[in-house]
Amino acid sequence: MKKILCIAAAVLLFLSSFASANESVIEKIEKQGVIRVGMSTFVPWAMKDKKGRLVGFEIDVAKKLAQDMGVRVEFVPTAWSGIIPALLTGKFDVIIGGMGITPKRNLKVNFTIPYEYSGMSIVASRSRAKGFSSLADFNKKNVVIAVRMGTTAEQAARKYMPEASLKLFDNESQAIQELILGRVHAVVSSAPMPVFQALKYPDRLFVPIKENFTKEPIGFAIRKGDHDALNFFNNWILNMQANGFLKEKQAYWFESKKWEKLVK
16 A cells, blocks of 8 residues: 555656646746846847836837736846856746847747847947948958857858957947947947947947848747747737837837937
């Protein structure tokens, strides 16, 4: 009898562990009453305002998602180079951080349908890149370009400007500082950040190429195998596209300067 009880207990423990391991992150979020969002700072996707609070397009998207789920949102700022490993180890539930959907990343995580599109742009030094007006001008051995490590900006710079030298940084503020100090010719980054920096420092910086030179879809990233979460997030995005929420936020953060008073 004792042996039977031990076997039954072991079976129950196994079934409990199996159910827990296969629990959708959506169920976990609902139980805990909080959604943990992995993100990193990209102007104007996510940044600190004058009071030190997080603001930006991604912040509004994550807050609206949490509101619709009836839970709190907890932002987990993470270095971009380690953000996918942090998701995989369970430090947060989802990445909502302006992450471009790429085949290489898709091998490690699942992506939702796109909720926004971005593209690469260049902001350059007026002194070091004087007269530059094309990608070819930057694709030279004597040109130094700063990019954020582990981003699609780094991939784009390597693809379109393979002859140039790259300086890699953990965050964009370091890259921009190098540019302002005249230590590099340009910074490659997701739009619209380069335009904002050129407007902020018009005497030192300019945008040499008016159009973005790439276009990339942006999606939420979640751990693989969670079909319920992928279904929920996809349908939430479709609803936000249909009711105009995403279009409204895109216009505010990417097409206007109304938010600048929050950070200046």
